[in-house]
Amino acid sequence: MGVVEADMRAALDQPLLSVTGLTKRYGARIGCSDVSFDLFPGEVMGIVGESGSGKSTLLSCLAGHLVPDEGQVTYSGRDVLAMAETERRRLSRTEWAYVHQNPRDGLRMGVSAGGNVGERLMAVGARHYGEIRGAAADWLGRVEIAADRIDDRPSAFSGGMQQRLQIARNLVTGPRLVFMDEPTGGLDVSVQARLLDLLRGLVRDMGLSVIIVTHDLAVVRLLADRLMVMKGGRVVEQGLTDQVLDDPQDAYTQLLVSSVLQV
């Protein structure tokens, strides 16, 4: 084995994100409690659980939108919670991305579709107008938005198109770690299926590491390598997605899986 290959193997053996004992309280109420897991490069982890189980709180703590009360988060060997705000912001613009459930929260509605994608490149230093527009056009194509819509504002787009635009805006800078909060929530079933297919292709092609929060087990079945089930702020079960869904060990997971099968 060559030195470069050995180095790459060693890097892949290290978790990209390592979380230990993460706890967030809202006064006396528990948001999430004692959450621990490792996420490896190129891995997709799904977080499922009923409403109020702590999924969004956990994702917000991981992405740096909320400060946890206890625990450790290490990204690529760096202590995220000890980072200066400027450094964490830089990570959020470069190596991380965050896809919101509501595209309006992740897009600038008053800026054209091309501008929405292009300004992310400018935020990481791109200056050449022709190249920025070229990259934006390329990314609109990758998320199946017609080239002649590049100058339209997102408010003129359907919900599914807005979500695809939000994904393009997030991925244009080539992040390594993407946080997704119910990315298919609020969309029609047929639109969801198309979006999921697109997401799956992008995740695979770009080798992305993803943490995806959803209440939809079909979404994790399709996208996630590993699955974490939450209830009352705690992780009740985690493991390989197929294993957890086909042979759930925890009583709550069994209920969750069987309730979906009965629908």
Ligand SMILES: Nc1ncnc2c1ncn2[C@@H]1O[C@H](COP(=O)(O)OP(=O)(O)OP(=O)(O)O)[C@@H](O)[C@H]1O
């Ligand atoms: N800003 C807040 N102030 C007080 N309590 C909060 C706040 N945000 C969340 N909580 C509480 O923390 C717990 C976890 O909520 P969280 O929103 O993380 O769950 P969730 O699994 O994401 O739910 P949903 O699927 O409905 O978004 C709940 O008991 C909730 O009431």
